[in-house]
Amino acid sequence: xxxxxxxxxxxxxxxxxxxxxxxxxxxxxxxxxxxxxxxxxxxxxxxxxxxxxxxxxxxxxxxxxxxxxxxxxxxxxx
Amino acid sequence: xxxxxxxxxxxxxxxxxxxxxxxxxxxxxxxxxxxxxxxxxxxxxxxxxxxxxxxxxxxxxxxxxxxxxxxxxxxxxxxxxxxxxxxxxxxxxxxxxxxxxxxxxxxxxxxxxxxxxxxxxxxxxxxxxxxxxxxxxxxxxxxxxxxxxxxxxxxxxxxxxxxxxxxxxxxxxxxxxxxxxxxxxxxxxxxxxxxxxxxxxxxxxxxxxxxxxxxxxxxxxxxxxxxxxxxxxxxxxxxxxxxxxxxxxxxxxxxxxxxxxxxxxxxxxxxxxxxxxxxxxxxxxxxxxxxxxxxxxxxxxxxxxxxxxxxxxxxxxxxxxxxxxxxxxxxxxxxxxxxxxxxxxxxxxxxxxxxxxxxxxxxxxxxxxxxxxxxxxxxxxxxxxxxxxxxxxxxxxxxxxxxxxxxxxxxxxxxxxxxxxxxxxxxxxxxxxxxxxxxxxxxxxxxxxxxxxxxxxxxxxxxxxxxxxxxxxxxxxxxxxxxxxxxxxxxxxxxxxxxxxxxxxxxxxxxxxxxxxxxxxxxxxxxxxxxxxxxxxxxxxxxxxxxxxxxxxxxxxxxxxxxxxxxxxxxxxxxxxxxxxxxxxxxxxxxxxxxxxxxxxxxxxxxxxxxxxxxxxxxxxxxxxxxxxxxxxxxxxxxxxxxxxxxxxxxxxxxxxxxxxxxxxxxxxxxxxxxxxxxxxxxxxxxxxxxxxxxxxxxxxxxxxxxxxxxxxxxxxxxxxxxxxxxxxxxxxxxxxxxxxxxxxxxxxxxxxxxxxxxxxxxxxxxxxxxxxxxxxxxxxxxxxxxxxxxxxxxxxxxxxxxxxxxxxxxxxxxxxxxxxxxxxxxxxxxxxxxxxxxxxxxxxxxxxxxxxxxxxxxxxxxxxxxxxxxxxxxxxxxxxxxxxxxxxxxxxxxxxxxxxxxxxxxxxxxxx
Numbered sequence: 001x002x003x004x005x006x007x008x009x010x011x012x013x014x015x016x017x018x019x020x021x022x023x024x025x026x027x028x029x030x031x032x033x034x035x036x037x038x039x040x041x042x043x044x045x046x047x048x049x050x051x052x053x054x055x056x057x058x059x060x061x062x063x064x065x066x067x068x069x070x071x072x073x074x075x076x077x078x
Numbered sequence: 079x080x081x082x083x084x085x086x087x088x089x090x091x092x093x094x095x096x097x098x099x100x101x102x103x104x105x106x107x108x109x110x111x112x113x114x115x116x117x118x119x120x121x122x123x124x125x126x127x128x129x130x131x132x133x134x135x136x137x138x139x140x141x142x143x144x145x146x147x148x149x150x151x152x153x154x155x156x157x158x159x160x161x162x163x164x165x166x167x168x169x170x171x172x173x174x175x176x177x178x179x180x181x182x183x184x185x186x187x188x189x190x191x192x193x194x195x196x197x198x199x200x201x202x203x204x205x206x207x208x209x210x211x212x213x214x215x216x217x218x219x220x221x222x223x224x225x226x227x228x229x230x231x232x233x234x235x236x237x238x239x240x241x242x243x244x245x246x247x248x249x250x251x252x253x254x255x256x257x258x259x260x261x262x263x264x265x266x267x268x269x270x271x272x273x274x275x276x277x278x279x280x281x282x283x284x285x286x287x288x289x290x291x292x293x294x295x296x297x298x299x300x301x302x303x304x305x306x307x308x309x310x311x312x313x314x315x316x317x318x319x320x321x322x323x324x325x326x327x328x329x330x331x332x333x334x335x336x337x338x339x340x341x342x343x344x345x346x347x348x349x350x351x352x353x354x355x356x357x358x359x360x361x362x363x364x365x366x367x368x369x370x371x372x373x374x375x376x377x378x379x380x381x382x383x384x385x386x387x388x389x390x391x392x393x394x395x396x397x398x399x400x401x402x403x404x405x406x407x408x409x410x411x412x413x414x415x416x417x418x419x420x421x422x423x424x425x426x427x428x429x430x431x432x433x434x435x436x437x438x439x440x441x442x443x444x445x446x447x448x449x450x451x452x453x454x455x456x457x458x459x460x461x462x463x464x465x466x467x468x469x470x471x472x473x474x475x476x477x478x479x480x481x482x483x484x485x486x487x488x489x490x491x492x493x494x495x496x497x498x499x500x501x502x503x504x505x506x507x508x509x510x511x512x513x514x515x516x517x518x519x520x521x522x523x524x525x526x527x528x529x530x531x532x533x534x535x536x537x538x539x540x541x542x543x544x545x546x547x548x549x550x551x552x553x554x555x556x557x558x559x560x561x562x563x564x565x566x567x568x569x570x571x572x573x574x575x576x577x578x579x580x581x582x583x584x585x586x587x588x589x590x591x592x593x594x595x596x597x598x599x600x601x602x603x604x605x606x607x608x609x610x611x612x613x614x615x616x617x618x619x620x621x622x623x624x625x626x627x628x629x630x631x632x633x634x635x636x637x638x639x640x641x642x643x644x645x646x647x648x649x650x651x652x653x654x655x656x657x658x659x660x661x662x663x664x665x666x667x668x669x670x671x672x673x674x675x676x677x678x679x680x681x682x683x684x685x686x687x688x689x690x691x692x693x694x695x696x697x698x699x700x701x702x703x704x705x706x707x708x709x710x711x712x713x714x715x716x717x718x719x720x721x722x723x724x725x726x727x728x729x730x731x732x733x734x735x736x737x738x739x740x741x742x743x744x745x746x747x748x749x750x751x752x753x754x755x756x757x758x759x760x761x762x763x764x765x766x767x768x769x770x771x772x773x774x775x776x777x778x779x780x781x782x783x784x785x786x787x788x789x790x791x792x793x794x795x796x797x798x799x800x801x802x803x804x805x806x807x808x809x810x811x812x813x814x815x816x817x818x819x820x821x822x823x824x825x826x827x828x829x830x831x832x833x834x835x836x837x838x839x840x841x842x843x844x845x846x847x848x849x850x851x852x853x854x855x856x857x858x859x860x861x862x863x864x865x866x867x868x869x870x871x872x873x874x875x876x877x878x879x880x881x882x883x884x885x886x887x888x889x890x891x892x893x894x895x896x897x898x899x900x901x902x903x904x905x906x907x908x909x910x911x912x913x914x915x916x917x918x919x920x921x922x923x924x925x926x927x928x929x930x931x932x933x934x935x936x937x938x939x940x941x942x943x944x945x946x947x948x949x950x951x952x953x954x955x956x957x958x959x960x961x962x963x964x965x966x967x968x969x970x971x972x973x974x975x976x977x978x979x980x981x982x983x984x985x986x987x988x989x990x991x
Binding site: 007010014018021022023027030034036039041042045049052054056057059060063065 | 304
């Protein structure tokens with residue numbers, strides 16, 4: 001993937017996260033049902049959360065590494 | 079193990095001691111070995127988790143007990159911000175590194191034209207908005223100590239006689255002391271506190287471990303998730319989020335996302351304490367992961383507490399009271415330390431961040447204004463002043479927190495208090511986003527927007543929290559101020575039906591954003607705002623950091639003085655030595671470049687904020703910033719350039735005129751040159767004719783020996799005649815040339831012109847008789863005195879008369895010489911009755927060597943008339959041909975007469991003068 005596509009994918013992923021936690025998407029999972037004894041909306045929120053963490057880890061590795069090689073404020077004084 | 083209040087307090091003090099040790103070691107380790115473990119991305123991530131305060135540790139369980147899943151929004155909002163780190167946080171960190179931003183107030187002030195007013199506004203509002211948050215921590219710590227003391231069989235121990243308020247005051251005082259010891263030991267040029275960060279990281283581990291430990295204990299005691307949920311459902315609790323995903327869900331998500339950016343302490347740890355931009359990369363997933371772990375057990379703990387604890391128990395304290403109730407004193411103590419950790423880390427960092435803002439944006443500017451001269455008080459260390467200002471502001475901030483706690487002590491839930499603070503600081507979000515992404519946002523609009531948002535917040539969120547302790551507030555909430563219903567704090571403009579938090583969030587952020595957008599559209603930016611906006615927006619382009627808004631020159635000594643006072647001697651010497659080394663110059667003769675001044679400004683900004691640093695340097699840097707004066711000067715320079723170009727244009731048109739004149743002169747020269755060539759050719763021709771005759775006759779005389787005496791005599795006469803003609807020709811040429819060049823000495827004397835006429839008539843008498851020409855004088859002027867050379871005047875007249883005789887051609891030639899006085903002029907005319915001069919020749923008869931069609935047959939070089947005219951001109955007179963061709967020719971000489979002045983002086987009467 002090109003640099004631009006990776007950044008676009010990261011943006012889409014973040015926007016997906018936003019949409020997923022806001023109504024109306026989140027309301028889709030609101031019904032009286034339990035999976036492994038856990039209410040389904042709880043499971044949805046925590047599963048989504050886990051997915052977001054995993055996705056963020058993936059993007060943290062593939063997003064372009066263009067930080068300044070040396071940040072001055074960090075290493076020129078105690 | 080027996081848990082008593084005294085043991086808990088002793089443990090807390092010991093824990094604080096441990097933290098202090100960690101902070102001390104952390105500072106030393108970073109100093110000895112920069113880039114060690116303390117600079118790792120994980121320590122950075124752990125320090126960001128200062129976001130999870132006792133609100134999380136205690137309040138989240140309480141929130142989950144009251145409204146289920148809603149507590150998760152407080153962590154989902156920040157999760158989303160960190161997942162999208164590339165788009166907002168990365169930009170914030172890069173800008174802050176480039177501009178040496180030290181706080182959220184500094185960020186906004188820096189973007190909006192280094193406005194001190196905006197910085198002061200943000201600082202004051204942040205201090206007010208954070209007060210409830212501090213109160214929340216005090217309340218949590220106090221409640222946790224109370225919970226342990228209340229359950230202890232040994233009673234309250236040494237806490238006997240201390241009420242809730244007294245204990246809170248004690249906690250506040252202890253925290254103030256602790257924070258001052260921690261955070262204000264020195265002023266770091268970059269506002270980084272590595273020791274503190276190390277301690278915060280340790281606390282992050284402690285609170286996570288404690289909460290997970292309690293969670294595991296609950297899972298174990300409750301028999302697993304399924305059992306806990308089933309029992310809760312059986313107890314009649316709503317385990318499904320029936321009413322969770324409403325307006326309040328949206329509002330808290332939004333607030334939490336805003337808070338992770340806008341909270342002063344979060345800005346401090348995420349942006350200011352960041353030593354490497356790549357750490358953000360790790361934090362982008364590790365921090366959401368941390369919050370996920372913190373949240374995993376919240377709902378089970380809440381439900382287990384609700385089903386097992388006696389009715390009326392405070393759900394906020396379940397984390398602590400569940401182990402206590404089960405007799406797990408060790409776990410309870412660990413839980414207490416966990417909660418204590420989360421409270422202390424928040425209070426330490428929040429008050430450090432706020433104290434930096436207060437000292438940089440309020441105390442330092444006031445000091446600069448008071449010491450108007452050089453901007454630095456003599457003999458007074460800026461550093462000491464800053465440190466004292468920070469210590470005072472820490473005390474003030476904790477006192478405000480305590481004040482809020484005291485006034486609202488009637489309410490019991492923790493989470494709603496925190497949300498009030500969140501709504502307050504969220505008012506910075508529109509301005510921050512505008513700073514990052516909108517070039518045209520203006521300072522005035524930002525100030526107005528934040529003010530409006532804050533007023534709405536004060537009215538609809540902050541004030542209602544006093545309803546339980548103030549009947550007046552309760553009345554305003556019920557009926558509106560003075561009975562104005564549409565101003566009721568929780569039903570502004572008649573908007574009812576929204577949950578109070580969502581209501582406050584909607585109105586404050588809606589009005590805030592509207593004012594910012596509309597205000598920016600109708601106001602203009604200053605030059606500095608413009609520059610800063612460009613710097614913020616172009617932060618990722620290479621050349622951005624090269625731009626330097628503060629330009630001009632300054633004395634190295636002045637700069638050093640300021641640097642030493644603010645940064646300390648050692649740091650100032652380092653900076654100046656580096657610059658001297660780079661410039662390859664002696665320390666003393668250093669001439670600060672504008673790049674160096676820019677760097678120094680950023681260094682100073684790291685200590686005292688962008689606005690103050692700018693003001694301070696502006697006082698010694700001549701030329702200041704892009705001031706009005708500078709803009710005017712630029713305009714002047716432009717004007718000068720225009721004037722210069724106009725002058726060039728004038729000069730070039732002058733040059734054009736000169737060139738034209740030169741062209742004319744050149745043409746004249748060419749003409750004169752041509753005349754000269756013609757003249758030479760004429761002269762050669764004139765000379766050649768007699769010379770040829772002389773040569774031919776002399777050759778005959780030399781070669782022919784048998785010539786008779788008669789012929790010989792005739793040849794000799796011809797040679798003689800031609801020699802005379804040649805001599806006369808050369809004399810005339812020399813004469814004319816001398817006259818023309820003004821070389822001949824000439825003296826005009828008063829003479830009687832009539833005498834010259836008589837003399838000429840006498841000379842020509844013989845010639846006239848010889849050619850049988852009648853010379854008459856029809857009119858004589860009588861004695862007429864003119865300024866002239868009488869011999870020369872005679873020469874002219876002789877020339878005219880002899881010409882008239884020689885070129886007459888009439889059968890009975892007649893010549894009339896007449897003179898008269900006309901006004902102040904003496905006029906003499908020589909007229910003949912000959913064939914006259916044809917019209918086409920009249921213009922040329924005064925040219926040299928011109929002899930006309932008749933003259934060809936006669937001797938003469940054609941120089942008589944030019945010489946005559948030259949002579950008359952030298953006598954200030956005029957010689958002209960006046961007759962037409964029909965009645966012969968008539969030449970007229972006009973000479974000015976000498977007028978006798980009464981005083982006996984003489985002068986020439988020049989016509990027209």
